[in-house]
Amino acid sequence: MGVGLSQTVVLSAFADLLAQVCEQTPFDLRPDTALADIPGIDSLRLLQAIALLEENCMVEIMIPALENLYLVGDVVDAILQADR
Amino acid sequence: MVRGANGHDAMRAPHVKRGGGVPKASLTRGTFTDDPDLHLVADGTRVEPRVMSAGRWCFDIPPGTSRLWLMSRSARPAEIGLNDDQRLLGLCVYAIEVQTPTATLTLKPDSPALCEGFHPAEQNDGIALRWTDGKSELPSFLCADDNGAVLVISGDALPRYCRLPREQTSMLGDAFENLGSNCDFALFQRHLGQSGAVSLLRWANITHHDLISGLENRFEGLGDLAETSLIDDDDYRLQTRYFRLHTFAPVAQGGERAEILRTGCATLRLLRRKLLHDISTARRIFVFRSPDPDFDHVAMRRMARALSAIGPASLLCVGLRDASEATDRVTCLQPGLYAGYLSRFVAAEGPFDEWRDVCTQTLALARPDAGMERWG
Numbered sequence: 001m002g003v004g005l006s007q008t009v010v011l012s013a014f015a016d017l018l019a020q021v022c023e024q025t026p027f028d029l030r031p032d033t034a035l036a037d038i039p040g041i042d043s044l045r046l047l048q049a050i051a052l053l054e055e056n057c058m059v060e061i062m063i064p065a066l067e068n069l070y071l072v073g074d075v076v077d078a079i080l081q082a083d084r
Numbered sequence: 085m086v087r088g089a090n091g092h093d094a095m096r097a098p099h100v101k102r103g104g105g106v107p108k109a110s111l112t113r114g115t116f117t118d119d120p121d122l123h124l125v126a127d128g129t130r131v132e133p134r135v136m137s138a139g140r141w142c143f144d145i146p147p148g149t150s151r152l153w154l155m156s157r158s159a160r161p162a163e164i165g166l167n168d169d170q171r172l173l174g175l176c177v178y179a180i181e182v183q184t185p186t187a188t189l190t191l192k193p194d195s196p197a198l199c200e201g202f203h204p205a206e207q208n209d210g211i212a213l214r215w216t217d218g219k220s221e222l223p224s225f226l227c228a229d230d231n232g233a234v235l236v237i238s239g240d241a242l243p244r245y246c247r248l249p250r251e252q253t254s255m256l257g258d259a260f261e262n263l264g265s266n267c268d269f270a271l272f273q274r275h276l277g278q279s280g281a282v283s284l285l286r287w288a289n290i291t292h293h294d295l296i297s298g299l300e301n302r303f304e305g306l307g308d309l310a311e312t313s314l315i316d317d318d319d320y321r322l323q324t325r326y327f328r329l330h331t332f333a334p335v336a337q338g339g340e341r342a343e344i345l346r347t348g349c350a351t352l353r354l355l356r357r358k359l360l361h362d363i364s365t366a367r368r369i370f371v372f373r374s375p376d377p378d379f380d381h382v383a384m385r386r387m388a389r390a391l392s393a394i395g396p397a398s399l400l401c402v403g404l405r406d407a408s409e410a411t412d413r414v415t416c417l418q419p420g421l422y423a424g425y426l427s428r429f430v431a432a433e434g435p436f437d438e439w440r441d442v443c444t445q446t447l448a449l450a451r452p453d454a455g456m457e458r459w460g
Contacts, residue, residue, distance in 0.1 A: 044282055047355070048350070051347070052347060054354065055350045
């Protein structure tokens with residue numbers, strides 16, 4: 001992924017990874033979806049999805065952003081603003 | 085007389101936020117939020133409110149709903165600096181009204197139908213009120229109409245809540261981060277009601293020798309596929325050169341081993357970066373506990389030295405000591421290094437009161453140190 005990341009691409013990838021780690025059918029996520037409202041989510045699964053998203057996007061998010069993730073859009077923004 | 089959102093004497097319930105707490109999504113960054121996140125859960129489905137005015141929330145109850153919950157953020161006022169009230173409080177309710185096409189029903193705060201998730205009804209300056217605890221079941225007769233109904237809640241919110249919904253952060257537990265040697269301290273944090281941020285060693289088993297070694301080389305190689313193996317037990321575990329860790333993926337569920345390993349390694353790498361960042365920014369005091377007699381003051385000083393090579397974080401080392409020997413639970417061995425003692429380690433059953441004493445005394449000793457004023 002790496003080059004030309006867009007909000008749409010990251011959002012779709014994140015939804016797929018969340019469905020995978022939460023063992024759910026694919027999610028229809030919006031940027032304003034609260035992370036806490038995602039079925040099957042817990043803090044470890046969220047971290048797993050973010051770690052895989054980092055790997056797929058070939059980026060490393062800024063660690064302080066990890067403590068300010070409340071909405072799906074926060075994760076997407078963290079990836080788009082991450083170090084490459 | 086100061087008037088609140090509902091026109092009542094604003095001093096009637098000292099905790100409440102004047103203005104009623106409009107339940108809109110707040111994007112403000114930080115530990116606290118003034119958004120009570122009030123919503124319904126109708127047969128498992130979240131229902132957002134339609135705001136009528138400050139201090140009144142209006143919901144459409146879906147037709148045919150059988151179980152209905154009133155949900156919100158919650159907080160213990162004593163833990164967020166409001167007053168000494170130790171109760172877990174969600175919303176201060178003055179009235180619950182249900183409107184159907186044919187009738188309107190109003191429940192007062194002292195209604196005996198309000199049970200689960202409601203604190204006892206109170207009177208304040210002649211005004212009846214009742215606090216929820218953040219997760220309150222509403223009586224079934226409110227939601228039995230097949231045509232749906234409108235639910236109106238009149239109430240007030242706390243001035244602030246911890247931001248994470250339903251994860252009540254204890255300021256005491258939040259000041260510390262577990263380094264091992266097992267999950268005792270994580271269980272204490274859970275006992276405090278702190279679900280806690282995920283961290284590398286929160287649930288890991290690691291000896292003090294391996295922790296010192298890991299800190300000395302900054303956990304180099306952690307999360308490398310070539311250095312990590314997957315072990316089948318009751319669940320999958322990741323074996324690294326430093327420690328072994330649950331993946332929390334049950335073996336019985338099957339799954340691709342390669343994918344579980346890949347996910348585990350990616351997570352370890354992220355958590356390693358987070359640990360090094362947390363140490364370098366010294367936002368918390370790190371805790372290591374061990375009953376090992378070899379974990380003496382020499383080992384504690386060596387661990388502190390390895391930690392300080394990464395950043396200025398403080399370290400609390402906890403060992404065992406007979407209660408009759410202890411005068412103070414915590415002593416300061418050197419700036420930023422504290423030795424604490426418990427009478428026993430019993431994992432899931434505490435001793436939580438002793439852990440609380442150790443943490444409180446450590447904070448009292450640490451406050452003069454740079455960076456810890458925030459916990460004062």
